[in-house]
Every structure is written in C-alpha cells, then in structure tokens.
Amino acid sequence: MSDRPEALPPDWPEESAQRLAKAAQLREMGIDPYPTRYERTHSLGDLIARWGERTMEELEQEGASVRIAGRVLTRRGQGKVSFATLTDGDARLQIYVRADDVGERGYRVFDLLDLGDFVGVAGTVMRTRRGELSVQVRELTFLGKALLPLPDKWHGLSDVEIRYRQRYVDLVANQEVRRTFVARSAMVSEMRRFFDARGYVEVETPMMQPIAGGALARPFVTHHNALGLDLYLRIAPELYLKRLVVGGLEKVYEINRNFRNEGISSMHNPEFTMLEFYTAYFDCRDVIAFTEELLAAAARRLAPSGSVRFREREVSFQIPFRRLPMKQGVADALAAHGMAGAAEALEDPKTLDGLVGTQGFRDLCAKEKVDAGAYAGLSHGKRVVQLFEDFVEESLWEPTFIVDHPVEVSPLAKTYAEDPRVADRFELFVAGMEIANGFSELNDPLEQRGRFLDQLREREKGDAEAHRMDDDYVRALGHGLPPTGGCGVGIDRLAMILTNSPSIRDVILFPHMRPEGGRDRD
RNA sequence: AGGCCGUUAGCUCAGUGGUAGAGCGCCUGCCUUUUAAGCAGGGUGUCGUGGGUUCGAUCCCCACACGGCCUACCA
Numbered sequence: 001m002s003d004r005p006e007a008l009p010p011d012w013p014e015e016s017a018q019r020l021a022k023a024a025q026l027r028e029m030g031i032d033p034y035p036t037r038y039e040r041t042h043s044l045g046d047l048i049a050r051w052g053e054r055t056m057e058e059l060e061q062e063g064a065s066v067r068i069a070g071r072v073l074t075r076r077g078q079g080k081v082s083f084a085t086l087t088d089g090d091a092r093l094q095i096y097v098r099a100d101d102v103g104e105r106g107y108r109v110f111d112l113l114d115l116g117d118f119v120g121v122a123g124t125v126m127r128t129r130r131g132e133l134s135v136q137v138r139e140l141t142f143l144g145k146a147l148l149p150l151p152d153k154w155h156g157l158s159d160v161e162i163r164y165r166q167r168y169v170d171l172v173a174n175q176e177v178r179r180t181f182v183a184r185s186a187m188v189s190e191m192r193r194f195f196d197a198r199g200y201v202e203v204e205t206p207m208m209q210p211i212a213g214g215a216l217a218r219p220f221v222t223h224h225n226a227l228g229l230d231l232y233l234r235i236a237p238e239l240y241l242k243r244l245v246v247g248g249l250e251k252v253y254e255i256n257r258n259f260r261n262e263g264i265s266s267m268h269n270p271e272f273t274m275l276e277f278y279t280a281y282f283d284c285r286d287v288i289a290f291t292e293e294l295l296a297a298a299a300r301r302l303a304p305s306g307s308v309r310f311r312e313r314e315v316s317f318q319i320p321f322r323r324l325p326m327k328q329g330v331a332d333a334l335a336a337h338g339m340a341g342a343a344e345a346l347e348d349p350k351t352l353d354g355l356v357g358t359q360g361f362r363d364l365c366a367k368e369k370v371d372a373g374a375y376a377g378l379s380h381g382k383r384v385v386q387l388f389e390d391f392v393e394e395s396l397w398e399p400t401f402i403v404d405h406p407v408e409v410s411p412l413a414k415t416y417a418e419d420p421r422v423a424d425r426f427e428l429f430v431a432g433m434e435i436a437n438g439f440s441e442l443n444d445p446l447e448q449r450g451r452f453l454d455q456l457r458e459r460e461k462g463d464a465e466a467h468r469m470d471d472d473y474v475r476a477l478g479h480g481l482p483p484t485g486g487c488g489v490g491i492d493r494l495a496m497i498l499t500n501s502p503s504i505r506d507v508i509l510f511p512h513m514r515p516e517g518g519r520d521r522d
Numbered sequence: 523a524g525g526c527c528g529u530u531a532g533c534u535c536a537g538u539g540g541u542a543g544a545g546c547g548c549c550u551g552c553c554u555u556u557u558a559a560g561c562a563g564g565g566u567g568u569c570g571u572g573g574g575u576u577c578g579a580u581c582c583c584c585a586c587a588c589g590g591c592c593u594a595c596c597a
Contacts, residue, residue, distance in 0.1 A: 078556060130556070160590065161529095371594090465596090514588070
C-alpha cells in the first residue's frame with residue numbers, strides 16, 4: 001500500500017481542508033470515514049414504492065424498521081433536530097434526525113456530515129407533520145467522506161466543460177443526465193432483446209484491422225510493436241460480420257464502437273456506437289421491414305406511444321415509415337425551388353450536367369448556401385447524391401427510408417438486375433440525420449473485386465475515403481455468401497432522438513474533448 | 523481547418539481604467555417537524571495564461587490555451 005499523503009492536491013478549494021479536518025475528527029472518535037460495506041434493507045426507490053402512499057397514521061402504526069443509505073444532498077438543521085435529503089442516484093428521500101433518538105455521539109456524527117458525504121441510516125419509516133415521507137433515524141453510520149463540494153444545490157452544474165470532463169459531478173448534480181443514460185441503456189437492451197428473441201447471435205469482431213473497410217471514412221492509425229505493423233481502428237465491422245455469414249452464422253449482430261478520424265460536431269463523435277446486423281436470405285426489402293420493427297420497438301420502450309419530441313418537434317415511429325426513392329426526393333425538392341425539368345435531368349447524365357451549369361442552379365445554390373462548385377467533375381450518380389445531401393437530407397424529419405442509391409457510392413451493395421446503375425440499398429433518415437444504412441449484400445466475389453478496383457481508381461484520383469482492396473474478403477465471398485441483407489444503425493443518434501438530446505455529447509458519457517491543461521506544442 | 527462568442531469565489535452569475543460583488547455552498551453562534559428552513563455575524567479570489575498600452579489593467583490592444591455555437595469533412 002502506498003503512503004497516504006497528508007496534503008491535499010494544490011488546486012483543491014479551501015473547503016476541502018475543512019472537510020478533511022472533519023474526517024480527522026471522525027477518526028478521533030474511532031469512526032472510519034471510509035468503511036467497506038453497509039447492509040441495506042431497501043433502496044430509496046424501493047422504500048418509496050412500498051410506503052410512499054401510506055398516511056402518517058398508517059406508517060406510525062406499522063413502525064416499519066429499515067436500513068437505507070445514500071449521499072447527503074441537502075441539510076436543514078434546527079438545533080437538536082435536523083433533516084437531510086439523501087440520494088442513491090435513482091431516488092431521493094428525507095431523513096429526520098433527533099438528538100434524543102440518536103444520542104449525543106450520533107448527533108455529533110450527523111454534525112460532521114457534509115453535503116456529498118455518504119451515510120447509512122437505520123430507523124423507522126414515518127411521515128412528518130408537513131406530510132413528507134421520511135426515515136426517522138435511530139442509528140447513523142458514516143459511509144464515505146467527500147472532500148470536494150458539490151455544485152450549487154439549485155442552479156446545479158451548467159458549465160458544459162465540467163459536465164463532460166467530470167461526468168460524475170454532472171450525474172450527481174443533474175438528474176436528467178442520469179435519466180438520459182438510463183434511457184439509452186434501456187433502448188440498447190430492448191434492441192438486444194429484439195435480436196435475441198429472433199435467434200440472432202451477438203458477436204464481437206476486430207477493433208484493430210489491417211485494412212479499415214466496410215465504410216467510406218478516414219481511419220485512426222495505431223501501431224503493433226511486436227509485429228512491427230500499423231493497424232487501423234475500425235470504421236465499421238461490416239466485412240467481418242459478412243465473413244461470419246459465409247461461415248454459417250446466418251443471423252449475426254454486433255453493437256460496438258466505430259472510430260472515424262473526422263470532425264466533431266453535435267452529430268459526430270470520433271468514436272461512436274453502431275449496431276450492425278446481417279440476415280442470410282434477406283434482401284433489402286426484408287431488412288427495411290425488420291429495421292422498421294426494431295426501431296419502433298426501441299422507441300416504444302422509451303415512449304409507449306411510439307412518438308417522441310425532439311428539438312421541439314414531434315417524431316413518430318409509427319409503422320410504416322415513409323419510403324422515398326432518392327431521385328424522387330431530389331426532383332421534388334428541386335421542383336419546390338422552381339427548378340423545372342429536374343426529374344428528367346436526373347435520368348440523363350448529359351441533361352443533369354447541363355442543369356448544374358445553369359445560372360438558375362447557381363443562384364439556387366447561393367440562396368441555399370450550397371457550394372455550386374462541388375458539382376463540377378462529379379459522376380452522374382455522385383451528383384444525384386450531392387443534390388440529395390444539399391437539398392433533401394435536412395428536411396427529412398419523420399422516419400424516411402431513402403432507397404435506390406447510385407452504385408458509385410455503394411461498393412458493397414447488390415444492384416438491381418434490371419438496372420446495374422442502382423444499388424438495392426436504403427438509408428433511414430430521422431430528424432434530418434442519417435440513422436441507418438442497409439442493403440442487399442453484394443455476394444458475387446468477382447463483381448466485388450471489380451468494385452474494389454473501381455474504388456482503388458477513386459483513391460488514386462485523391463479520394464482518401466475510397467475503399468482499399470481486401471483480398472481476404474473477396475476470398476471469403478469466393479467460398480460463398482448466401483443471399484444476405486444487412487444494416488447498420490447509429491445508436492448514439494437514435495438515442496439523441498429518443499431522449500430529446502440536442503447534442504450527441506448528451507448521450508455519450510465521456511465525449512471526446514481536448515486533454516485538460518492544453519496539448520503539447522508540436 | 524474558418525467565423526462569431528465566452529473564460530471573474532467551490533457552484534450560478536453581476537461588475538468597474540484606481541487592488542472586486544450577489545445568491546447558494548462554506549465557517550462561527552442560536553433554534554426539537556424542516557422543505558431553496560430561518561435569524562445574527564464572517565468574503566473564502568492568480569478576475570484563463572503570457573506580453574503590450576498606461577502613473578495605474580480584471581477591464582483597452584495582441585498572442586496563446588480551453589470551451590460553446592455556426593460553417594466545412596462525416597454517421
């Protein structure tokens with residue numbers, strides 16, 4: 001065991017010294033300020049559930065004896081009688097301490113309690129004259145000294161930097177933060193239940209990959225010393241999960257972290273949680289139906305009506321969600337902006353090329369604060385996607401499945417037999433955010449190899465996000481992937497919507513921040 | 523990466539070119555049913571950091587750090 005320094009860390013407030021002195025006084029009384037355990041009969045929530053509706057007389061008659069514990073949140077002293085509110089994170093309950101009941105020594109222990117300390121209480125369930133359910137204390141047990149003060153008892157903690165860096169303080173001070181993360185847990189647990197009930201196998205695939213595949217994004221690089229090998233933190237588990245389907249795990253899912261070396265915003269964190277699932281013999285339409293059921297079940301778990309408020313607006317997860325072909329969405333949006341003939345242009349590369357060069361289009365871009373220059377030199381399919389992102393995406397509030405993506409942006413998806421330019425793919429948008437992405441998985445090994453070669457050419461042209469060749473994945477497909485449908489769901493964003501959290505940082509316990517105290521200078 | 527805004531007590535915040543203020547918390551005292559308990563007293567501080575202007579800077583100027591929002595990349 002290390003030596004216990006007598007001095008407090010230099011940046012701790014003066015109040016810490018006072019609290020430390022109280023801990024010393026407890027030790028002088030033969031009381032350990034940091035004991036190891038306490039036997040409870042009830043959590044505070046249990047106690048409230050059991051006795052919360054009883055009258056003062058009923059409680060007096062029953063005289064129920066309980067042992068509870070919690071952190072002291074507030075104190076109201078009154079000479080030889082005091083009140084304190086305890087919290088166990090979940091619920092709050094008042095205790096009522098009389099010097100006559102606990103004795104001089106017991107009352108002294110109560111005096112040495114600061115806000116934030118932990119205490120165990122043995123006593124009787126009762127209701128005060130003002131009607132508040134309380135435990136009248138018979139015996140106090142000191143359970144843990146807090147040397148640092150809690151934030152303001154009614155303004156709480158609002159400094160967002162401290163809220164994110166010191167989430168432990170945020171959780172104590174702001175009850176809604178706890179509710180949000182408990183709700184997120186319930187959402188994920190409901191999704192696991194959904195998969196487990198349908199015979200899916202939950203798996204874990206590599207976080208560190210020699211080739212970061214399965215999505216279009218820039219990866220983080222790390223290094224394995226013993227192997228002398230650079231590895232990438234995964235940007236998606238997709239290619240590994242499909243290898244498992246090749247191996248006969250016909251229904252698999254994984255809920256785990258992805259890492260993308262890109263910007264940070266209210267919708268982006270460098271590490272984020274993704275659900276991916278794959279089902280043999282499903283096509284894209286089956287996956288859409290399944291995803292719809294899954295999200296509706298998750299939403300109902302948090303809001304039985306299936307409808308939630310997000311950013312002051314209603315979002316309904318009632319089935320069925322809207323289906324909208326990408327080109328139709330673009331054509332409608334452009335028509336609404338007065339661009340006549342957009343629908344025809346989307347069907348013909350030359351016409352679209354002409355359209356994005358017109359003054360009318362450039363004026364529209366200027367008006368919508370869109371970069372018109374981004375449209376130069378794009379392939380037809382990428383142009384359609386760009387139009388979708390610039391003019392449609394944000395407006396998709398109610399859950400909407402966008403379908404029929406250009407093949408260029410879908411290198412792992414099957415195309416329609418009747419039109420090889422269109423992928424059998426969907427993306428689900430809710431509240432203007434992409435929440436899910438799925439498709440009929442491309443299982444022709446040679447076509448997949450060809451798509452990788454196309455991606456390599458894109459990479460050579462400077463697209464840092466283009467796929468790399470993955471020979472082992474092609475080899476896996478060579479052994480035979482059954483017809484398969486798969487989907488990825490952004491868990492953090494879904495949690496944002498279902499918990500009405502405006503920022504992704506409100507649903508990630510420890511969101512990415514610069515290191516405290518500044519970074520080392522390069 | 524670019525633009526705008528912010529950084530003052532443990533917390534929430536006001537404020538001024540002349541060495542700093544409120545509420546809560548905290549400290550001292552009183553009070554045997556309180557509820558943001560009350561009453562009397564006490565201000566606890568590197569005014570983000572480093573330079574500059576000035577007789578004098580927490581305030582004005584510059585740089586930097588950290589944070590927020592927006593834009594860009596992205597899910």
